Amino acid sequence: MKLFDLTGKVALVTGAMAASAWAWRAGWRRPGRRW
């Protein structure tokens, strides 16, 4: 067994860092929003 081998595994990752940052900026720019 290779300890750190993920071959053949399927991973679901939510919210790529860039996507999260986009959400922040989108909210930030919305009028009246304090984000």
Added chain:
Amino acid sequence: MARGLAQAGAQVVIAGRNPAKNAAAAASLPGGRSLVVDLAGRRACALLVERVVKEHGRLDILVNNAGINARGLPQDIAEEDWDAVIETNLAAPFFLARAAHAPMKAQGGGKIVNVSSISAVFGSPVVAPYVASKAGVLQLTRSLATAWAADNIRVNAILPGWVDTDMTRAARDRAPQMEDRVLARTPAGRWGRPEDFAGVAVFLASAASDFVTGTGITVDGGYCADG
């Protein structure tokens, strides 16, 4: 984290709200793909897991990384901002994990990695919903770990410290003193970088952590250790 998982051999599906950002992130990964979804929708969480299992035949690793923030003194936080933060940061990880439980159990096990924050242990006057959501994620992690250990599903959390991202850059623009304050308190002498999380993500997603469950690993350059 996604890049680390891909480099370790996993097929990575990225799910987020912005099609362009999703596609760019997936394109940077070997064999990566992306799906557009707003995780604030609870039904969307179940459908997302269902779709991944249908299209890929299995789901071994779930990384609950999506997060948003809302700044303001508690008395000024709008109701819809509270709801949005709790829904995205706390409810979505729960509903995604719940949807992942059955397929992971059926295939003999799985790994769930929740991204909490050092905010789970520190209070803050201006990001109460975020702090509450991240503390909730840590307790959710412990609860799911105890519930699903017998199903060979391991559930752990990562607690990032201050990381140099677009999100924290925006915060630093609003509060310039934050830059020096974080550096002064961080023994490693720098802000974290997204790539600092690849190793811990691979560890928690792989057989290397098969007896690790219900814990939170702080990745903060020593910020929390410096009392």
